[in-house]
Each structure stands twice: as C-alpha cells, then as structure tokens.
Amino acid sequence: MISRGRVLAAVGVILGFGVVSLLFAGSASLPMRDGVLKLPGLQAPVAVAFDAYGIPVVAAGDRLDAMRALGYVTAQDRLFQMDLLRRNSAGRLAEVLGESGLQVDLRQRNLGLSPVAEAVLRRLPEEQRAVLEAYAEGVNAFLEQMTVPPFEFLLLGYRPARWSPTDSILLVLAMFQMLNGYEDDERMRTVMKASLPEEVAAFLLPPLDSYTARLFTGNMTQRSPASVPVEALASLRQAGGQSRAVQTSVVPGRKRELGSNAWAVAGAKTEDGRAILANDMHLDVGVPNIWYRVQLRYGRVEVAGVIVPGIPVVIAGSNGLVSWGMTNVEGDFLDLVRLDLNPNNADEYATPDGWRRFTIRNETIAVKGDRDRVVEIKETLWGPVAEKPLMGHPVALRWIALDPDAVDLGLLQMDQARTVRDAIAVANRAGGPPNNVVLADADGHIAWTFMGKIPVRRGFDGSVSVSWADGRTGWNGFIAPDELPRIVDPPSGYLVSANHRMVGEEYPHVIGHAFANGYRAYRITERLRDKDRFHETDLLALQLDTTAQLYEFYRDLVKRLLNESVIEGTPDLADVRRAVEAWEGRADSDSKGFGLLVAFRRTLAASVFAPFLQSCREQDAGFVYDGDLDTPLRTLLTEQAPAVLPDPARFADWNTFLLQQLKQTVETLTTDYDLLSPDDLTWGIMNRVRMTHPLSEAIPGLGRWLDMTDEEASGCGQCVRVLSGSLAASQRMVVSPSHHSDAIFHMPGGQSGHPMSAHYRDQQRNWSEGVPTPLLAGRPTHNLTLQPSDRGGAS
Numbered sequence: 001m002i003s004r005g006r007v008l009a010a011v012g013v014i015l016g017f018g019v020v021s022l023l024f025a026g027s028a029s030l031p032m033r034d035g036v037l038k039l040p041g042l043q044a045p046v047a048v049a050f051d052a053y054g055i056p057v058v059a060a061g062d063r064l065d066a067m068r069a070l071g072y073v074t075a076q077d078r079l080f081q082m083d084l085l086r087r088n089s090a091g092r093l094a095e096v097l098g099e100s101g102l103q104v105d106l107r108q109r110n111l112g113l114s115p116v117a118e119a120v121l122r123r124l125p126e127e128q129r130a131v132l133e134a135y136a137e138g139v140n141a142f143l144e145q146m147t148v149p150p151f152e153f154l155l156l157g158y159r160p161a162r163w164s165p166t167d168s169i170l171l172v173l174a175m176f177q178m179l180n181g182y183e184d185d186e187r188m189r190t191v192m193k194a195s196l197p198e199e200v201a202a203f204l205l206p207p208l209d210s211y212t213a214r215l216f217t218g219n220m221t222q223r224s225p226a227s228v229p230v231e232a233l234a235s236l237r238q239a240g241g242q243s244r245a246v247q248t249s250v251v252p253g254r255k256r257e258l259g260s261n262a263w264a265v266a267g268a269k270t271e272d273g274r275a276i277l278a279n280d281m282h283l284d285v286g287v288p289n290i291w292y293r294v295q296l297r298y299g300r301v302e303v304a305g306v307i308v309p310g311i312p313v314v315i316a317g318s319n320g321l322v323s324w325g326m327t328n329v330e331g332d333f334l335d336l337v338r339l340d341l342n343p344n345n346a347d348e349y350a351t352p353d354g355w356r357r358f359t360i361r362n363e364t365i366a367v368k369g370d371r372d373r374v375v376e377i378k379e380t381l382w383g384p385v386a387e388k389p390l391m392g393h394p395v396a397l398r399w400i401a402l403d404p405d406a407v408d409l410g411l412l413q414m415d416q417a418r419t420v421r422d423a424i425a426v427a428n429r430a431g432g433p434p435n436n437v438v439l440a441d442a443d444g445h446i447a448w449t450f451m452g453k454i455p456v457r458r459g460f461d462g463s464v465s466v467s468w469a470d471g472r473t474g475w476n477g478f479i480a481p482d483e484l485p486r487i488v489d490p491p492s493g494y495l496v497s498a499n500h501r502m503v504g505e506e507y508p509h510v511i512g513h514a515f516a517n518g519y520r521a522y523r524i525t526e527r528l529r530d531k532d533r534f535h536e537t538d539l540l541a542l543q544l545d546t547t548a549q550l551y552e553f554y555r556d557l558v559k560r561l562l563n564e565s566v567i568e569g570t571p572d573l574a575d576v577r578r579a580v581e582a583w584e585g586r587a588d589s590d591s592k593g594f595g596l597l598v599a600f601r602r603t604l605a606a607s608v609f610a611p612f613l614q615s616c617r618e619q620d621a622g623f624v625y626d627g628d629l630d631t632p633l634r635t636l637l638t639e640q641a642p643a644v645l646p647d648p649a650r651f652a653d654w655n656t657f658l659l660q661q662l663k664q665t666v667e668t669l670t671t672d673y674d675l676l677s678p679d680d681l682t683w684g685i686m687n688r689v690r691m692t693h694p695l696s697e698a699i700p701g702l703g704r705w706l707d708m709t710d711e712e713a714s715g716c717g718q719c720v721r722v723l724s725g726s727l728a729a730s731q732r733m734v735v736s737p738s739h740h741s742d743a744i745f746h747m748p749g750g751q752s753g754h755p756m757s758a759h760y761r762d763q764q765r766n767w768s769e770g771v772p773t774p775l776l777a778g779r780p781t782h783n784l785t786l787q788p789s790d791r792g793g794a795s
C-alpha cells in the first residue's frame with residue numbers, strides 16, 4: 001500500500017541521529033505491561049493480562065469498556081502502523097515524508113476517502129458509532145500518557161495526532177482498496193473486447209479454468225477447454241519477432257491475487273462430531289504484520305481472533321459457539337463509467353438528465369520541507385474522474401467503497417452469533433469489503449456465504465467500460481441480504497473457498513469475471529474428500545501443503561521437448577531434463593526442477609501471447625494482458641496449431657519455438673543465480689520470504705534490526721501454502737468453536753511493532769516452520785489494570 005522507496009527518500013535527514021540516543025529513546029517508548037493506569041471513559045475497571053507472546057486478554061464488564069481497553073493496548077503495540085495506515089488512506093503522507101509521499105497523496109485525494117469516511121460515520125447505527133468512539137478514547141488515552149513516542153516518530157520528527165472514529169473508517173476503506181480497489185481487469189477487458197475478434201477475446205478471457213469447472217461439475221477428471229480460434233487468432237499476429245522486453249511489457253505475469261484459503265469440515269468428518277474451520281488469509285506481509293491478535297471477554301462473550309490495528313472488529317475468529325474465517329471475493333465491485341463530454345463545453349458531461357457540469361473539489365496537500373500543493377479534483381454524479389483515461393476517453397469511478405451505504409461495522413455482531421444461521425444473517429447484512437465467509441458452529445454445522453454490498457447492475461455486466469449517459473445502464477442498489485448465496489451443511493461434509501468462483505451461471509446477479517484459478521480449491525477439495533476423520537493438526541498440515549499439480553503440465557512439456565535426439569544434439573540440456581525429472585511435485589525450498597518450471601511458464605506466457613496483442617497496445621498504450629492465463633496457454637500449447645505459431649519468421653514449428661524458449665529460460669536462470677548447472681537450482685534460491693519495515697533502509701544496516709529474516713521458503717503463488725516474495729499467509733487459524741483449547745494459530749512477526757520488544761518477532765519461527773501454537777493466550781506473564789479516571793490508581 002505504501003511505497004518503501006518514497007519513505008526512504010523522506011527519511012534521509014535522520015542520518016545524524018546517534019545510535020545510542022536512538023536506543024535510549026527506543027527503550028523509553030516500550031509499553032507498560034504491569035500495574036494500574038487510568039483510562040478516561042471506563043465505566044468499571046478492566047483487567048488486561050498478557051501472555052508469553054504479548055497477546056492481550058481483555059476482561060471487561062461490557063463491550064464498550066472492552067473496546068476502550070483494546071484501543072489502549074493496540075496503540076501501545078502498533079501506533080506507528082496505525083498512523084501510517086490512516087495517512088496513506090487519507091492522502092496525508094507528504095506531511096511527514098515530504099515530496100516522496102506526494103504521488104500517493106495525489107492518488108488518494110483523487111479518490112476522496114476522507115469525506116467518504118465522514119459520511120459513513122454519520123450514517124452508522126448508534127451502536128457502531130459508540131464502539132468507534134470508545135476505541136478512539138482508548139487510543140487517545142495512550143497518546144496523552146505517552147512520554148516518548150515510538151522510534152519512527154522520532155526519526156520522522158513528528159508526533160501523531162489524536163485518533164478519531166473517522167480514522168478507523170479510513171482504515172476500513174484502506175482494506176477495500178487493498179482487496180478490490182483495482183481497475184486493471186476492467187481496463188484490460190475493455191481494450192481486448194474493442195480490439196480483438198469476439199471469439200479471440202472469449203478464448204483469451206475464459207469464464208472458468210479447468211480446475212474450477214471440475215469443482216462445479218463434481219467430476220474431478222480433466223475438462224476439455226475451448227479450442228483455439230485459429231483463423232481469427234492468426235490474423236492478429238504481428239509480423240516479425242518481438243524483443244523480450246516488449247513481450248514482458250505486454251504480458252508481465254505480475255498479478256498476484258490477494259486472496260486466502262478457508263474451509264470447514266462438519267461433524268460427520270471428525271472423530272467426536274466437532275466442526276472445524278481452517279482459514280489462512282493471503283496478503284502482502286510486512287513488519288509489523290497487518291493483523292493483531294486479541295482475546296476479549298465481556299458479559300457472556302469471549303472472542304479470540306485478529307483485528308486490523310485501528311479497526312475494532314474481529315475479522316476472523318471464534319466466540320466459542322461459532323467460528324468464522326474470510327477469503328477475498330475476487331469479484332467486480334468497481335466500474336469505469338465512460339464519460340461523454342459536451343463537444344461545445346468540455347466542463348460538461350452527459351447524464352440521463354442532460355449535460356451536467358463537473359463538480360470541482362480543491363485539495364491542499366501539505367508537503368514537509370516544501371510548498372503546499374493545491375490540486376483540482378473533478379467529480380461526477382457517479383464518482384471521481386479517474387487519473388488515467390481509458391482508450392483516450394475520460395472515465396469515472398463507480399466503486400462500492402465510495403458509497404457510504406456500503407460501509408459499516410456490521411461484522412461486530414459476530415460476537416453474538418450462536419449458530420451458523422445466526423452468523424449468516426450477520427455476514428449478509430454487514431458492510432465492508434466483500435468476502436467469502438466460512439463458518440462452523442458448536443453443534444457440528446458448517447456454512448458458506450458472502451458478506452459486503454454487491455451491486456445489482458442493469459443493462460450491462462460490468463466486464464467492460466460503457467457510458468451510463470442514457471440511463472439504461474447503471475447500478476440498482478445492492479443485492480438484498482436474503483438474496484445472497486449461501487450453503488449450509490452440504491452432503492459432502494466440507495466446504496472450500498479459495499478465491500475461486502463460488503456461484504454458477506444460474507445465480508441471477510453478476511459477482512465478478514476474474515476469479516482466482518481454482519487449483520488451490522481443487523487441491524483442498526481433493527484432500528478433504530479422501531479422508532473421513534479430521535483433527536486440527538490435519539487441517540494445519542493441509543494449510544502447509546506445497547503440492548503444485550498445476551505445474552505438471554509444464555513438466556511434461558519439457559520432458560517431451562527434451563527427447564533423446566534433442567539431448568544428443570545439445571548435451572547441455574541433459575542437466576535440464578535431469579532437474580525436471582528430479583522434481584517430486586512440490587514447491588518445497590529444497591525442491592529441484594520446480595524453479596525452472598515456474599520460470600518457463602512465465603517465459604511462455606509472454607512469448608506465446610504477446611505477438612497476437614499488438615492491436616490492444618495500439619488502442620491503449622498502457623495495455624497489459626495479465627491474470628490467470630493458464631487455460632488459454634495450455635490449450636495453445638496442447639493443440640500447437642501451425643497457423644498460430646507465435647514467431648513463424650524465425651521458427652519452423654512449435655517444437656523449435658518451444659525449445660528456444662526453454663533454452664532462453666535456462667540461460668537467464670543460470671546468469672541470474674550464478675549456476676554451474678540447472679540442477680543446482682533449488683526452489684528456495686528463487687523463492688525467499690521478504691518481510692520489511694517501511695523504514696528498514698533509512699539508515700545503512702537498519703534493516704537487519706527491523707526486518708524479518710530473508711530466508712528460503714517453501715510454497716508458491718499457486719500452492720495451498722501461498723508464498724511468493726512478500727505474498728504469503730498473513731495468519732493461519734484452525735479452530736473448532738467449542739474446543740478452543742485445541743485451536744491452532746500462526747502469524748508472522750509478532751504482536752509488537754517495537755523492534756526492542758520481546759514480541760517483535762517471537763511468532764516468526766512458528767509461522768515459518770509450521771510449528772503448531774495455540775489460538776488462545778497462554779498463562780499470564782504480565783497484568784495491567786485499567787481504572788476509570790475518577791478512581792484510584794497511578795498513571
């Protein structure tokens with residue numbers, strides 16, 4: 001969300017700080033964990049016990065007091081993270097980072113999330129506003145008592161402002177932006193459908209991959225994909241070869257779904273009738289982690305799970321009766337509305353009611369060490385004008401996150417759910433980023449449904465940008481809660497959600513067009529189907545599964561290419577075949593051959609597709625073809641129709657073309673990783689987990705103190721154990737609602753954002769190595785009492 005490079009440039013002035021003074025100030029800002037403190041607004045004392053991992057167990061008389069205490073302890077551990085997140089969302093980074101934060105601020109001010117947050121707060125139910133206000137009281141109590149701020153504030157030379165309820169809403173909007181605030185897919189589809197023959201666009205943008213299709217039909221055998229539209233595709237091929245740089249700019253292979261896995265097994269699939277939920281949410285992980293572990297007790301409620309620091313809602317967790325987990329809905333919740341300008345007045349655009357002037361909003365951006373910037377933002381009745389035109393035309397953003405009716409904290413009510421049906425009702429009525437919600441309850445039942453507001457479209461399906469000027473095209477509100485899909489207690493005894501398409505064509509509303517490849521869901525389903533008696537440790541093992549069947553196709557392709565006659569003519573390729581044959585089908589850090597297959601697949605995607613997409617680049621200079629490309633790529637490589645050979649000027653047939661792509665892949669890997677032989681390349685050399693602090697490169701050597709260890713890692717972008725660069729499981733949870741003592745939890749890093757805290761990285765090893773650790777906090781090692789401000793106690 002925040003560019004580390006921009007942050008680094010802004011903090012160059014800190015080089016004069018002495019290490020001794022920095023360490024002294026750092027130790028002085030460590031939080032207080034024992035004793036008695038005053039907290040204004042409390043109605044009664046609150047006890048906060050911290051275990052050996054620094055996980056707070058908050059025991060309060062009611063929810064609001066629990067939220068006050070939660071705000072206090074979260075700010076103790078994660079204040080800089082909270083402040084950076086709200087600044088990023090509001091477009092106020094340049095205030096503390098200088099000009100290096102300006103580009104992010106310009107983008108965010110164009111969206112106008114601050115006025116949206118204010119509008120959301122005004123519309124929230126009183127109960128939800130009270131929770132936000134109580135949480136803010138707790139954060140602000142810490143700010144008032146804080147004598148030395150965390151070291152990041154010292155480095156950047158400012159003190160954080162008071163926390164407000166709108167700041168929490170800004171963070172909710174930041175989650176929308178992280179999960180579904182992207183225009184790329186609609187831009188890509190609009191250009192492709194305008195530039196390519198209909199049958200070619202349909203082939204390159206298939207609605208289902210083969211794994212998802214098998215899940216829908218229940219037939220786990222391979223499904224035949226659509227055939228290649230040979231004649232239409234051949235007519236598009238660019239004459240002559242393309243450079244590798246051009247190919248990779250058109251087909252970058254850079255998309256990484258921010259998704260997750262969640263599944264549940266019903267009582268019929270366990271020894272004692274308990275239902276078990278497993279959830280691991282995949283995000284770009286950093287330092288500190290996006291999640292903060294909590295355990296809350298108030299009234300009859302006891303909830304354990306994770307929050308986003310700054311948002312007082314347990315996003316994934318369990319209340320002892322119901323457990324819930326989330327995966328992102330890779331759906332379509334943003335439309336680019338094509339704007340028709342008045343040819344006689346460019347300040348007007350067409351609407352169903354005639355020409356209308358753009359609304360102008362002026363934003364002043366404060367820039368540290370430089371002059372303020374004043375920017376003019378154009379808005380329409382549908383939303384702000386996008387920063388970039390599409391195919392030369394201005395477009396407006398119609399996005400659910402900019403609609404106050406789509407944003408609330410309804411998920412708070414999960415603390416009251418007693419059955420999966422109660423939880424379905426909560427999820428279906430909750431605002432927030434649309435998510436798949438997977439549920440299990442204490443009676444052995446399981447369920448799946450959607451949460452969030454999903455638009456009802458009229459006159460179009462949202463896949464491409466169109467004009468809404470005639471009134472026949474647009475949104476008719478959101479899908480009614482009772483009309484959202486749900487599954488309760490399926491006959492199979494299990495449910496799986498892994499960002500793939502969850503509803504078929506029979507569902508009357510459009511959910512999306514670019515869901516994640518169904519391989520992860522297929523692999524999880526395969527494992528759940530083949531076993532009858534599950535325990536929590538079995539489901540953790542599945543979360544750590546590194547089987548990579550998706551790459552078997554490319555392994556077999558390499559083996560066919562490297563037959564005996566080819567190896568006799570090019571003996572160096574014997575090492576390549578040996579490496580591929582050594583691959584055991586997994587993406588473990590010591591797996592040989594797998595890295596070569598990953599790189600070969602990436603090379604093929606660029607070299608096979610790019611020659612046919614020149615017309616798309618001519619329509620829009622920023623066009624890229626990206627996403628889940630395996631279905632059309634496999635079909636092209638299986639059929640190998642001579643008429644669609646990507647580069648016939650240089651290659652006589654597909655075999656020689658593919659062999660050259662393989663050689664080029666090997667040459668690049670050998671150079672990049674300084675290899676003597678391709679079979680020296682283990683997957684861990686290529687696949688390293690990277691978790692960095694935003695300021696880790698501000699001072700030479702600081703990263704060794706702030707970042708998690710850069711280490712070889714198992715998993716891959718398509719594995720159940722997702723791990724690719726910084727994209728990884730941001731948490732793992734396995735829990736049965738009435739058996740919390742058996743529940744398992746992992747997250748990277750630690751509870752604290754303070755590098756001198758014992759809890760800065762103390763959960764990292766368990767997460768990295770998959771060591772089972774409890775969801776519930778352990779024996780208290782520290783005890784803090786929070787007293788109402790008019791009672792006795794020391795501060």
